[in-house]
Every structure is written in structure tokens, then in C-alpha cells.
Amino acid sequence: MPVLSQALPDNRPPAESHAFNAFRGSLIGIAEALPGISGGTVALIIGVFERLIGAASQLAAAVRALLTGQGRGRTVSETRRVDWRMIVPLAIGMVLGLLLSARLLAPLVSEHTGHAYALFFGLVLASLWVPYSGSGQRWTAAHYALALAFAVLAFWLTSLSVAASADNPLIVTGAGAIAVTALILPGLSGSFLLLALGMYEPTVDALNDRDIAYVATFGLGMLVGLAVAVKSLRWLLHHYHHMTLVVLTGVMAGALRALWPWQGDEPDRVLYAPNEAVPERLGLIVLGFLVVAGVLLVAHRRQHPRRSRGRHARVPTRRW
Template structure:
């Protein structure tokens, strides 16, 4: 229980910030296949497999909820003011995570035309979503307390994309929310509900339904692709991680009061190194958790 609590807690810290995904943390800590297999079992497993999956995921979820609530209570207050430090931290996460993914998956990676194309597609997906984001540079004017059909659909679809990214060991779902201009509004809405301001509860329910829809529709595809075409998927994931550098650089433009993209002058080397140290610590934690099992 303690081991899986720690795993869920670490996943939540990753999921709550744009950078690496909770799936990346699960990958770095060595339980990704069990995690994605458990999600798949909820959808299409036998009764016994469903029971085992539920028990495992509940243990993970307890740690995840605690970690997420702690992260949200801090991030909602400092994200705008410290965007460049946080962005530098995210870049450290990603840059130092990529070689670990390559090292862990080296035996499965095949350098051929299909894999290289998959990597290029991964970069392009994130870069194009970021480039054509209609909110960037205009400020996030989304008012999550006032529901309408277009907002409900937008949040629902964004949640589906976000959870799909969160379960992949690649780009963070929070990075996608940042691209869609929903990261700060969703984080602020969660903090408001925690403070018993229920005006934002309806849109958070929509967001949760989008997450569930994403899990049901995407997880089986991801598991199948990783099982049957692992090399191509790893290159796609690495491509998305590389592409997320551009998303993070442009992230300040999606704030409610847009700021200039991250530049050499606003880049914070100290927080970048801290991001790398955290990834290094997670890799070391993997050795500890494997011994514990």
C-alpha cells in the first residue's frame, strides 16, 4: 500500500504540471506496463482481472489524489507569477527524461523508416497544436463558471486528449491543457471546489466525464499499439516529448494575461537543473521500489 501510494503521489505531481506525464513517471518507476494493463482490464478484462485491477488502481489513486490536491493548492497561486521558473523546471523534466526512456527501451527500438516517421509525427502533433492554438497571445478568457454547449464540448474533448497524454509515457496531459488554454482555469476551478466554491463543480464533472471517455476509448488502443508496435510507439512518444519543448516555450502566451515566450533571458538554469535532479531521483526510486517488490 505504501509503495503504491508513493507511486500514485509521484504520478500526480507530474500530471498536475505541464512537463512529463504521469505515464512517464510510471515508466521511470518501472510499473507502467502493470498500470496500463490494469486500466485495460477495467474495460475488457475478466471478472478476476477487473478485481485485481481495481485493487491496484485504488492504491495508486489514493496517492494520486493526495499529491494532486497538494500540487493544485500551490500551483494555482504561483503559476502565473513564476511561469518562467516553472517552464524551466518542465524543460529539465523532459530533457533528462528522454535519455532514460531511450535507455530503458533500447532493446525494443528499431531505427527504420517507420520509427523515424513516427518520431517526426510525434514532434509535429505537439508543435502544430501549439502553433494553431487560437487562445495563445489573446489571453485565456474562458469562464468555467458559466456553462454553454460550446464550452462543455471544448472541455470534454480537451479532457479526452489530456487523459490520453497522461497515460502515455510522453507529453503531459497538463501540457495539452496549457496548449488549449485550460490549464490555469481547470487548476483554479479545482482549488475553488476544494474551498467549497461549488460554482465550478458542473464543469469539473464535464471534465471528469471526458477523462472517463478518454480512458475507455483510448487505453485499449494504446496497450495494443505498445504490445504490437512498441518501437514505433516509443519513437512517437519521444517525438511528442521533443515537441513539447516548443509547447512549453510558447506556454506563457496562454496565460490570462499573455507573456512573452520563454527565451534565453527568462530561462532559469537553476530550476532547469532541479527538474533534471527530480528525474534522476525518480530513476533511483525505481531501483528501490523494484527491490521492495
């Protein structure tokens, strides 16, 4: 797969390289703040997905060595393997893009919740194509039944919002650990997972209010997730790739409950039939769907430039 960095001359000055990586990181950060637009998909489009996942794997190994007491030497050795020249500016750009996007999205979500959820619903609905088609294998009746079972489970779980416990450090840490798993698979949005848990608005508010305690606790959860959840998900994708994507498809479909544009406020989250602003919200659903469909089309053409009309777009998480 061609990457944008290869299009730059090899003798480019370091400042230009850092600025370019920071810009690419800002695009990922902006995408991560939008439920339904996966930062992994954007990383795939701009040509840093494989390097980013490789760096995440090395960081996970370093964090795991530190947490399990494998020794300072092992931790330092794993840390030195990380491509810091790419990761540092990329991370800075991601943080800046995330902060900017959160600042712009916070008023939209809080003041126009139904319209925002309609847009997010369309974004995630289109994203279901990624895990559904990602393995390139034909689904059987058993696969559909398994996906349906996990969809029902996810539908029920997303009715149990934990937003009322957003001040609980364990809940915040868990939310960070869950959200970071979105790094591993294009199509899975960390912000969508937070919305499904009811933790999206508390997290965005904490970023905008510079709530250091919340952000630090959330960051700790991301480190734990990086060391445990990401590694586990990579193992599942390597050994049970198709079944993992079947389950993921069901979970994402069931969790769409959290984004239904006509629902009660926290904490009841009762679902209603479309009863207000129906044309506007339906239009936003279609808009969100088309945005993600366009992003996925670009990603597919970059990954398969000679057969962009193929039926199934394979997700580059099959081989590790």
C-alpha cells in the same frame, strides 16, 4: 520487477495496507500535477504500475461495455475483475495528492509563469529519454525523419492554444480524454499534455475552486479516454511498439514549445529569445532536468537491479 508491496508481511492488517496504498497514490497524484514528471514513472518506482494498468484496462472494458450497450451483466462482470482493494485507496491518495499539489502549484504558475515554465521545460526535456530509448531498438534515418515531422506538427499545434475555449464542455471533455492517456506510458505526463493544449491553468484553477461542473466534465472525458484512447494506444504499443515511441518522441519534443520560458501571454503565445531572468530560468531548466534524470535512474535500477548500467532502459509497455 520487485514491488514494494511484496516487502510487507502477508499478514499485515487491512488498515495498514489501505494506508500504504493511499500514500503510494498520493505520490502519483503529486507527480501528475507536475508537467514532465510522469505519474506512470512514479507508479513504476513504487511498484504498482502493472497492477494499475491492469485495473485501468478492466475499467476501460467495463466503461466500453456500458457505453456500447453490451448489457448490464457484461459491465458488472468486468467491474468485479478490478482489484478494488488496491484501486480505491490508491485513487483516494491520488486525488488528495493532486489537490495538494495543484494548490501549491497554482500561485507558482500564475504569478511566476516564466520561472515555472523553465522548471517544467527541464522536466519534460529529460523525460524525452523514455520514449527515445524505450523500445531498445536502434533508430534509423527514417525514424529520425518521422519524429521530426511529428515534432513540427506538434510545434504548430501547440501554438494554437484552446485555453480561450476552456468553458466549452467539448474542449474540456477532450482535454480529459487526452490527459488520461498518460497513464499508459512512463515518461508521458498528463499535466504536460494539458500545458501543451493551454488547459493546465484552467484545470488547476477548477480543482482549487471546487468547480464541480468543470471537474465532472473533465472526469467524463477521462472515462471516454479510458475506454477508447488508452485501449487504442495499448494496441499500437503492442503491434507497432517502436514506431509508436518514435512518433511519441517527436510529439513530445515539438510540444516543448508550450513550455518555452520566454513567450507571450495567452492567446498569442509568441516565442522570444531569452531576454529576462536568464540565469535564474536556465538554472531552473537544469534543476528540472536533473530531477527527472534522478527519477528515471531510480526507476531503471528497480527494473534492472543487476544491470543498472545498461544503455537502454526498456519501458514496461512493450508486453501486454
